[in-house]
Amino acid sequence: RKEVEQDPGPFNVPEGATVAFNCTYSNSASQSFFWYRQDCRKEPKLLMSVYSSGNEDGRFTAQLNRASQYISLLIRDSKLSDSATYLCVVAFSGGYNKLIFGAGTRLAVHP
Amino acid sequence: DAGVTQSPTHLIKTRGQQVTLRCSPKSGHDTVSWYQQALGQGPQFIFQYYEEEERQRGNFPDRFSGHQFPNYSSELNVNALLLGDSALYLCASSQVGAGPTDTQYFGPGTRLTVL
Numbered sequence: 001r002k003e004v005e006q007d008p009g010p011f012n013v014p015e016g017a018t019v020a021f022n023c024t025y026s027n028s029a030s031q032s033f034f035w036y037r038q039d040c041r042k043e044p045k046l047l048m049s050v051y052s053s054g055n056e057d058g059r060f061t062a063q064l065n066r067a068s069q070y071i072s073l074l075i076r077d078s079k080l081s082d083s084a085t086y087l088c089v090v091a092f093s094g095g096y097n098k099l100i101f102g103a104g105t106r107l108a109v110h111p
Numbered sequence: 112d113a114g115v116t117q118s119p120t121h122l123i124k125t126r127g128q129q130v131t132l133r134c135s136p137k138s139g140h141d142t143v144s145w146y147q148q149a150l151g152q153g154p155q156f157i158f159q160y161y162e163e164e165e166r167q168r169g170n171f172p173d174r175f176s177g178h179q180f181p182n183y184s185s186e187l188n189v190n191a192l193l194l195g196d197s198a199l200y201l202c203a204s205s206q207v208g209a210g211p212t213d214t215q216y217f218g219p220g221t222r223l224t225v226l
Contacts, residue, residue: 004153034214043201043217044154087153098144098167099203099215101153 001026002102006088009105017078021105023071023088030100032091033064035073037084038104044087047073078109113138115204115218123224124192132187132221136204142166143185144215145177146201154201160185161207189223197225 006023013019025033033050048055050062050071061074071088088102116135124130136143142161146154156169160179179185183204189196199222203215 043219045217046214049214098156098159098169099146099154100156101146103151103153 003027003100004088004090004102006086006102007105010108011105012108012110013078015078015080015109015111017109018074018076019078019107020075021073021086021088021107023073023102025069025071025088025090025100027090027092028066028069029092030069030090031093032097033062033071034089034091034099035060035062035071036087036089036101038087039084044101047086075107078107080109080111083107083109115202115216117200117202117218117221119221120219121222121224123226125226126192126194128192128225129188129190130192130223132189132200132202132223133184134187134202134204134218135184136202137216140204140206140216141183142205142207143179143183144203144205145185145187146203146217147171147196148199148201148220150198157187192225194225197223199223 035047036044037047038044050064054063059076063072085104085106087104091097118133144159145157148154158168163179174190176188199220201220202218205215
């Protein structure tokens, strides 16, 4: 079983749609959680950290359920510029530590 | 403020050769981690350097080795290259103990092709 598993994708949605990505992790000792975004042939960039209470950044909302070992990302009012691969990431301690990535879910937003 | 830089951008090698990749961390960062990203996969942790020592290591063979210099820059060396080593090699820098916002910033990567 992979340590971090994500929806296989790809997700093809029209502009303005709401899209949700799900992720599960296998190690209950995981302490830190993130969503990274990766554009084609580019490096991953931190989209947002995920906190137990849930957090929101503009159109993006992240949720964490430690009991179910489940992480989600919701994107509202999708833009063409949101097209990318979204990587679910966990770490055993601080974010400076070893990051464990899921395989990513590709999102394509079309006009 | 310069971000994480890596060199070279692209590299083509043949099986059995050796390669050295270089990374300069973001200003103020003292920790460098290396990741390998195969096509269609998420990055896989290779190892991490802090205070010029390897602090953590992922599930990679000894053919993968590294070094960190006093200025915090780092090198990744891969010996006896295999076709399966073809991937994007990412360097990430961070600051230990930076608090709730500590995270890793990635460089643009080095794309290695082994023929």
